[in-house]
Amino acid sequence: MDNLTHSLVGALLSQAGLKKLTGRATATLVIAANLPDIDAFATLLGTESLAIRRGITHGPIALLVLPVVLWGIMLAWDRWRPAKQEVKPLPLLGLAYLGALTHPALDWLNSYGIRLLEPFSSRWVAADTLFIIDIWLWLILAMTFTLGKLRERRGNRRWFVPARYGLGLILGYIGLNGLITAQAENQGARLVQAQYRIQPELVVANPVPVRFWARNILWRGEGVHGRGDYLFLDGPSVTGRPRDIALDHPVLTAQRDRSDVEAFLFWSRMPFIEERDGRVWLRDQRFDSEMTRDAFRVDLGDTDE
Helix, strand or coil, X not given: CCHHHHHHHHHHHHHCCHHHCCCCHHHHHHHHHHHHHHHHHHHHHHHHHHHCCXXXXXXXHHHHHHHHHHHHHHHHHHHHCCCCCCCCHHHHHHHHHHHHHHHHHHHCXXXXXXXXXXXXXXXXXXXXXXXXXXXXXXXXHHHHHHXXXXXXXXXXXXXXXXXXXXXXXXXXXXXXXHHHHHHHHHHHHHHHHHHHCCCCCEEEEEECCCCCCEEEEEEEECCEEEEEEEECCCEEEEEEEEEECCCCCHHHHHCCCCHHHHHHHHHCCCEEEEEECCEEEEEEHHHCCCCCCCCCEEEEEECCC
């Protein structure tokens, strides 16, 4: 998920009452919730960053070590600039771990995916449940956090209640979206089989911006791929002729040793080859919309190369 979402989740956990445990709780939770994204420097590498992002810094070793590093920094900062509230080391360490663990949990929910067990396994996992920037999630987080802060400033002893309701609403919202995704994938698979007489090997119900009740249906099987749409009340539809996945394309075969090609194929869950305007492109079905197609692709050169 985006870093605003990660930060708001950390802040809401604090406002739900966890900041009563120790001084520096809010700052620790917010920073920890963003901590695994220290791998963002990899974006400077361009396409090669796809083989690095959401990997080692999101895996079990990093999630054991990084909170301890943050904990040490927060304790040192407090010795230099003491907080008004007493800082208790053990509760602060627990909050550092809690905040850090929320990060991979949220990242797993979108279709980009995460290598949850890196470096022990490089397998990508993704729940395809939420769009990477979810305005409804922002709204729940921001409103319940703000309501809690207003109650706190007015001296209400139950200032933590709105944030707790917010956490419950978020879990319910995620659960609803999970059910929508599961239904879209199951119904989409049956429709592909009925309409094209193809048994799909993979069907992904890709979340879309704003319309949490809708999905893009992406499917592949028997050497071809296609797409369609899904609305919660209307069900799935698939349109157009299936297209070749074409990963045996000679232009790709000749360039398999390129670092950007290797990185893209390592990252991609749904790779395919497209020929357009005399050029050959390596793409991923999840990011083949007009909004994202230019950001996730590799130019393999002219069709006659």
